[in-house]
Amino acid sequence: MGHMEEKRRLMVEALEERPPEALLSEPLDYIFADHFRQRMLCNLLDAMVSEGARDALLSGQILMFMRLDFGLHVLDEEEDLFPLLLKRALPEDGMEDVIHELCAEHSSDRLDADELCRVLEVPESCGGRWKRLFTRFAANERRHLIVENAIVLPMARIRLQPGDLTLIGQRMAERRGIVPARHWQ
Numbered sequence: 001m002g003h004m005e006e007k008r009r010l011m012v013e014a015l016e017e018r019p020p021e022a023l024l025s026e027p028l029d030y031i032f033a034d035h036f037r038q039r040m041l042c043n044l045l046d047a048m049v050s051e052g053a054r055d056a057l058l059s060g061q062i063l064m065f066m067r068l069d070f071g072l073h074v075l076d077e078e079e080d081l082f083p084l085l086l087k088r089a090l091p092e093d094g095m096e097d098v099i100h101e102l103c104a105e106h107s108s109d110r111l112d113a114d115e116l117c118r119v120l121e122v123p124e125s126c127g128g129r130w131k132r133l134f135t136r137f138a139a140n141e142r143r144h145l146i147v148e149n150a151i152v153l154p155m156a157r158i159r160l161q162p163g164d165l166t167l168i169g170q171r172m173a174e175r176r177g178i179v180p181a182r183h184w185q
């Protein structure tokens, strides 16, 4: 297997494999791990654009990730992480503006995400516009991930209390149909 193929295999593997369930006891680490998977998604989309062709198997793998994991992650942030962080952050942390902006990006990116899924499912549905769509989605997503990793998660590590983290982890587990193990709590 060549170097590029090996690299791609690892990226697809990261996309397909959810973080271990036990990591839900450290929900900020789980979210960080999901961000890594999203970076792999961006790399794979860019790779398809530069190859100029859409691999059917890879399209299916990306579609599964978008359908099963991407939406859950946005809910983890919007329903659990962001509201609790807003509650705990101090005014001088400036979290209100940052989180407001991230939520606005979630809703504008959702339109592109829906379009992306349509195009992955029915390749001919988008004509030649798919390259621009894939590139735009990946670029927006990367910027979004930088803000979340560099600003939001570090602030959450400072401000959230142990009980907050337990609650976020429990809710993320419920969202995924996982029964939290007793030793997480």
Ligand SMILES: [Fe+2]
Pocket: 035, 073, 077, 148
């Ligand atoms: Fe995120």
Ligand SMILES: [Fe+2]
Pocket: 074, 077, 102, 106, 144, 148
């Ligand atoms: Fe986000």
